[in-house]
Amino acid sequence: MQKGMTIVYGVKSGLYVNLTNRCPCACTFCIRKNADKVYEEPDTLWLEHEPSFSEVRAAFEAQDMSRYTEVVFCGYGEPTEALDVMLETAAFVKEHYKIPVRLNTNGLGNLINGKRIEPLLEGLVDTVSVSLNTSDVENYLRVVRPGFGAESFESMLDFARECKKYVPNVVMTTVDTTISHEDEKCCAEICRGLGVSYRIREYSAPDEGDSSKGTVSENKSTLKDTDAVVETETGTVSKPRSQLTTLCYIEKGDSYLMLHRVSKKNDINHDKWIGVGGHFERDESPEDCLLREVKEETGLTLNGYRFRGIVTFISDGSEAEYMCLYTSDDFSGTLIDCDEGKLEWIKKADFMKLEHWEGDAIFLKLIEEDAPFFSLKLVYTNGRLVESVLNGRKL
Numbered sequence: 001m002q003k004g005m006t007i008v009y010g011v012k013s014g015l016y017v018n019l020t021n022r023c024p025c026a027c028t029f030c031i032r033k034n035a036d037k038v039y040e041e042p043d044t045l046w047l048e049h050e051p052s053f054s055e056v057r058a059a060f061e062a063q064d065m066s067r068y069t070e071v072v073f074c075g076y077g078e079p080t081e082a083l084d085v086m087l088e089t090a091a092f093v094k095e096h097y098k099i100p101v102r103l104n105t106n107g108l109g110n111l112i113n114g115k116r117i118e119p120l121l122e123g124l125v126d127t128v129s130v131s132l133n134t135s136d137v138e139n140y141l142r143v144v145r146p147g148f149g150a151e152s153f154e155s156m157l158d159f160a161r162e163c164k165k166y167v168p169n170v171v172m173t174t175v176d177t178t179i180s181h182e183d184e185k186c187c188a189e190i191c192r193g194l195g196v197s198y199r200i201r202e203y204s205a206p207d208e209g210d211s212s213k214g215t216v217s218e219n220k221s222t223l224k225d226t227d228a229v230v231e232t233e234t235g236t237v238s239k240p241r242s243q244l245t246t247l248c249y250i251e252k253g254d255s256y257l258m259l260h261r262v263s264k265k266n267d268i269n270h271d272k273w274i275g276v277g278g279h280f281e282r283d284e285s286p287e288d289c290l291l292r293e294v295k296e297e298t299g300l301t302l303n304g305y306r307f308r309g310i311v312t313f314i315s316d317g318s319e320a321e322y323m324c325l326y327t328s329d330d331f332s333g334t335l336i337d338c339d340e341g342k343l344e345w346i347k348k349a350d351f352m353k354l355e356h357w358e359g360d361a362i363f364l365k366l367i368e369e370d371a372p373f374f375s376l377k378l379v380y381t382n383g384r385l386v387e388s389v390l391n392g393r394k395l
């Protein structure tokens with residue numbers, strides 16, 4: 001293993017800071033198992049020793065800082081392992097360069113340091129990007145293999161939640177193509193529940209030879225695994241998930257086909273009864289998304305449908321969601337098992353007895369009243385409906 005003292009290195013317009021090679025995790029995809037670096041430059045990100053703050057400062061002073069628009073704590077280990085130097089460096093950056101500071105982290109800083117570290121980030125870090133990786137604890141333990149064991153997943157979520165109080169921008173990330181769309185949906189719901197943004201980071205194959213995306217040709221043998229950590233540790237350009245969704249209530253007589261969300265752990269909708277639907281995929285129209293989601297989740301084919309309204313969801317600082325609301329009583333096919341929960345025909349009159357989001361009762365009432373096409377805005381704080389606006393008027 002080649003070692004050196006690469007403390008900072010440029011990636012596009014960001015200056016990346018490599019403070020430590022320590023990490024409590026042993027991710028199956030970690031690039032460190034297979035390479036000494038992420039980019040063509042520098043030679044190695046393995047450190048001869050962890051730099052002191054004065055060494056970090058000297059490394060910054062050797063740079064032309066006018067080239068950079070952001071400083072990113074990242075490197076070849078978990079930055080919060082070197083918490084004191086990281087905080088001192090962030091304060092130095094704020095004082096001398098006045099550019100945004102980002103922390104890319106596995107979110108285990110509280111366990112690593114044996115104390116809550118979120119308040120220490122206030123005023124020093126502008127963005128915290130936490131690697132969520134997957135939506136359930138079993139997969140997380142299998143893939144991330146944290147040294148702290150089962151408490152790690154919850155601690156990571158708790159860290160993200162708490163960071164919101166001290167850091168303007170909190171993002172949780174997964175890597176495109178490394179988990180299923182169903183898992184991505186669950187991750188999005190987790191983030192929505194936490195009130196943080198969700199980003200699906202771009203996947204780039206090492207054999208594309210694009211060093212700007214943090215891939216290195218010598219890592220072809222670890223193509224997919226490598227990409228995941230490259231993204232995690234280097235902050236490659238992220239791709240936001242669509243804020244557009246569809247939801248459909250399929251009707252049969254006096255009943256709706258409802259999904260009881262009981263299958264996924266850490267599901268923001270856990271135990272709630274909702275219709276079927278999901279996020280738009282690339283190049284989809286609302287109807288494309290509607291038909292695909294209904295088919296995927298129920299096995300049914302919609303032969304006809306009505307577009308009933310647009311519902312705007314605002315929730316605790318996460319990105320707004322714009323939901324296209326449909327109903328359909330014209331369908332064919334046979335119901336399948338849904339991996340997101342249990343499908344059941346529920347009498348419309350019984351809906352209010354079931355566990356549901358408060359806002360859902362408003363738009364279901366509008367549907368029942370056969371209201372003309374409507375725009376409904378629902379604002380949630382801590383999971384509670386605090387405001388509802390119909391066609392521009394507060395309810």
Ligand code: SF4
Nearest residue numbers: 023025026027030229
């Ligand atoms: S991918 Fe990141 S969190 Fe996982 S072992 Fe490597 S450095 Fe640690």
